[in-house]
Amino acid sequence: MIYILQNYWRALLYSDGYHMTGIAMTLWLLVVSCAIGFCLALPLAIARNSENPFIWGPVWLYGFIFRGTPLYVQLLLIYTGVYGLHFVHNTPVLAGFFRSAINCTLFSFALNTGAYTTEIFYGAIRDTSHGEVEAGRAFGMSRFTLYRRVIIPSALRRALPMYSNEVILMLHATTLAFTATVPDILKVANDAYTATYAPFDAFGLAALIYLCISFSLILLFRKAERHFLAHLAS
Amino acid sequence: MKKLFAPALAVACMLGTAMPTAASARPFTQITFGVDATYPPFESLSPSGAFQGFDIDLGKAICAELKVKCVFVNQSFDGIIPALQARKFDAILSSMTVTPERAKQIDFSSEMYDEPTSLIVKKGSGLVPSAASLKGKTVGVEAGTIQETYAKTYWQPKGVNVVSYQGQDQVYADLLSGRLNASLQDSVEADYGFLKTPKGADYQIGGNVTYDPKDVLGSYIAIGVRKNEPELLKKIDWAIKEIHANGTYDKLQAKYFNFSIYNAQAAKQAP
Numbered sequence: 073m074i075y076i077l078q079n080y081w082r083a084l085l086y087s088d089g090y091h092m093t094g095i096a097m098t099l100w101l102l103v104v105s106c107a108i109g110f111c112l113a114l115p116l117a118i119a120r121n122s123e124n125p126f127i128w129g130p131v132w133l134y135g136f137i138f139r140g141t142p143l144y145v146q147l148l149l150i151y152t153g154v155y156g157l158h159f160v161h162n163t164p165v166l167a168g169f170f171r172s173a174i175n176c177t178l179f180s181f182a183l184n185t186g187a188y189t190t191e192i193f194y195g196a197i198r199d200t201s202h203g204e205v206e207a208g209r210a211f212g213m214s215r216f217t218l219y220r221r222v223i224i225p226s227a228l229r230r231a232l233p234m235y236s237n238e239v240i241l242m243l244h245a246t247t248l249a250f251t252a253t254v255p256d257i258l259k260v261a262n263d264a265y266t267a268t269y270a271p272f273d274a275f276g277l278a279a280l281i282y283l284c285i286s287f288s289l290i291l292l293f294r295k296a297e298r299h300f301l302a303h304l305a306s
Numbered sequence: 307m308k309k310l311f312a313p314a315l316a317v318a319c320m321l322g323t324a325m326p327t328a329a330s331a332r333p334f335t336q337i338t339f340g341v342d343a344t345y346p347p348f349e350s351l352s353p354s355g356a357f358q359g360f361d362i363d364l365g366k367a368i369c370a371e372l373k374v375k376c377v378f379v380n381q382s383f384d385g386i387i388p389a390l391q392a393r394k395f396d397a398i399l400s401s402m403t404v405t406p407e408r409a410k411q412i413d414f415s416s417e418m419y420d421e422p423t424s425l426i427v428k429k430g431s432g433l434v435p436s437a438a439s440l441k442g443k444t445v446g447v448e449a450g451t452i453q454e455t456y457a458k459t460y461w462q463p464k465g466v467n468v469v470s471y472q473g474q475d476q477v478y479a480d481l482l483s484g485r486l487n488a489s490l491q492d493s494v495e496a497d498y499g500f501l502k503t504p505k506g507a508d509y510q511i512g513g514n515v516t517y518d519p520k521d522v523l524g525s526y527i528a529i530g531v532r533k534n535e536p537e538l539l540k541k542i543d544w545a546i547k548e549i550h551a552n553g554t555y556d557k558l559q560a561k562y563f564n565f566s567i568y569n570a571q572a573a574k575q576a577p
Contacts, residue, residue, distance in 0.1 A: 156483050
């Protein structure tokens with residue numbers, strides 16, 4: 073254990089000297105994919121609530137595909153599959169983007185968490201109480217203002233507990249990153265394991281780190297819930 | 307009876323100088339080898355499920371010399387040392403290179419064979435395995451291999467982009483897709499696993515690695531046994547010497563390779 077800590081503390085924390093690795097890489101994957109997923113999910117959740125099948129249909133299909141297949145398969149398809157396509161190879165912008173392993177990983181992670189987050193927000197928006205909406209209408213709000221000032225703030229608050237779950241599941245999903253050569257915490261733990269052949273030390277340490285991150289996330293979300301959902305308590 | 311026994315004992319003693327006799331309580335009737343049978347031509351499973359390959363044949367030859375039964379057990383490589391410690395088998399026979407790290411955990415026999423590390427590049431790229439040639443290029447290696455350590459020790463500090471992969475097949479896939487400019491692995495794996503397959507037609511060996519002052523590539527490939535069993539190790543070493551002496555080794559080598567895979571580095575001891 074001490075050997076692993078002495079030799080791998082830097083790689084576990086932030087860098088192997090050349091690339092970002094370990095905790096820094098895992099958190100970077102988590103934050104960026106959740107941020108993109110969130111921005112993606114908000115408009116899609118509104119579209120999913122539309123009555124026009126040409127608007128909610130594609131969003132439903134996106135959710136159906138990305139929630140219906142394993143993230144591992146999605147990552148493999150995007151990392152190995154997409155870059156192998158001819159038109160991607162021949163379009164410099166696309167080739168440049170998909171050549172990078174971290175781009176592919178973030179792309180697939182964001183699409184995946186985006187699909188789940190869309191479903192969470194969709195449910196929350198759908199369940200907005202009629203009273204709130206009617207009050208807004210009676211106030212003479214336009215549809216846009218109604219969404220901006222009543223429905224979305226209310227829906228996001230109510231979605232918070234479910235969303236925190238999704239973020240923690242996403243943290244656990246980042247362990248797939250090394251499939252696409254991105255050196256996250258698990259990759260460093262794997263290095264430590266192959267150097268020492270001490271599975272409980274190497275992977276136990278990784279488990280402990282994930283536990284700490286999960287726990288910090290839970291604490292953060294609990295604080296946020298207490299702040300934003302205070303009016304719902306009782 | 308005694309008269310008959312005395313010469314037999316004398317013969318046994320004479321033999322004893324060449325072949326160490328067992329003093330263990332358990333009768334020595336078989337050796338169980340742990341094998342990761344995913345690494346042709348050294349060890350793999352035939353379509354019918356039988357173990358086959360150069361290592362397997364060498365193992366059988368060793369057992370034949372020692373006049374014991376040979377049993378092979380399949381075990382994935384990353385868990386093969388813990389499995390040996392857990393007594394799932396008596397010895398590791400799985401193209402394992404002797405490295406200082408591994409030698410801390412288990413003991414190794416004398417050299418079985420030795421294969422150089424080589425760089426695969428696209429034909430016509432002109433890349434050779436040196437930091438100067440590969441500067442600014444991307445080189446793929448399999449995580450956990452000595453080749454990964456090599457590339458990270460000598461090349462990465464000098465501006466070569468080294469990328470680690472979970473499996474060797476992924477390295478080849480990215481070499482084909484163009485993400486990688488070159489890949490580093492042992493030469494026989496490169497030859498059998500890639501260059502001799504249809505996919506590898508446009509690729510060639512850019513050269514073998516020779517520069518290794520820090521000895522990260524380790525020494526040679528050997529059989530691994532638990533540290534508390536010097537008797538078994540002595541027997542295996544003796545059998546390896548015998549199959550070299552009686553020509554069995556050369557015959558088996560000719561069956562698989564068209565070059566000498568024994569590097570005669572036997573003088574170089576395991577660290």
